[in-house]
Amino acid sequence: MTEPREPQAPFDAFDVDTPEREVAHLAGHTIEQLSDYLDRERTPADPSIDESPECQIALRSLQHLRNVQGTLLAQDVTRERERGDSWVTAILQNIDLEAHSGRDIPLAHPSPSARLVVTEGAVRGILRATGDGMENIIVGRCRLHGDVSSPSDPITIRIDAAVSAGEDIPAKAHALRVAVYAALRAHTDLTVAAVEITIRDVYLPTPAGESVDPTGIEQP
């Protein structure tokens, strides 16, 4: 049985990461530095970012979050920041956490010389992108539970997400589940027992023209 959460306790739907781990995951960069890089429209080019698959995965997610967050009410984000448990901040932390390569997921091939794998980070990245590609939904956390090193062993995918207010949540969750199954079939040999989707939050659309910096960093 789950213990009731204290009202002011951090929202535990999303994991948090330490700055040290964050830097290790992103080829020596922080999520804020990647955000700055996007601000500068990736100029001057930084090979340590451009040539890192982890950074590329994080940049894509960050870019999407920026685009989506242009549809969020500024006051809603401000309220979230004041609560100290902003789901936006948590999403940023998860983008970092999920971008690292993680475990190797083998791909079958009849050749005895073949050792083919897709990284867990690449799979998490494409699952996040799959959700982000749908309207009015933001993927917060994406996890692969189980032994991914053995394709015949069933695993469970757990995704936490937020949806825009007014959406049909069951329909949205179903659509996401279908899309995730399709992505996993295309990109992996994994045996998926279940895709568990939890809608953790509802966000409000904003009037056109208003936007918010998704990093939550105050600009001078």
Next chain:
Amino acid sequence: MTDVLPSTDELNAVVLAVAGVDGLFAVAPLSAVLGTVRDALTHRPPAPHSVSVVAHGTALSVAVKIGVADGYAAADVCRRVHDALLNHLTHHVTNHGTAAGTPEVAEVAEIAVTVARIG
């Protein structure tokens, strides 16, 4: 011995010619291990983002880390990269190994392909 090993430039081109591959990434930390061996064999500095090649006695092993473009199935692309490399290396071993009269590299032992990014 230098002529026996296929050039990384050549192998990079083989990999990048596979439909759906849109990038090569550093094969660390394996490259650190392989690079030492390869450097000793070829006296060439290892390219940071390329196919890693090493000869283990009579066997040749290669490793590559790729990005897969949007719209392609990563599993299929990964298998096609393996097949393209195997095809190229088999010809290389047959032609160069025999021509050079060097039994040291006589077979392709392993082709490791890692998909590091999708889309």
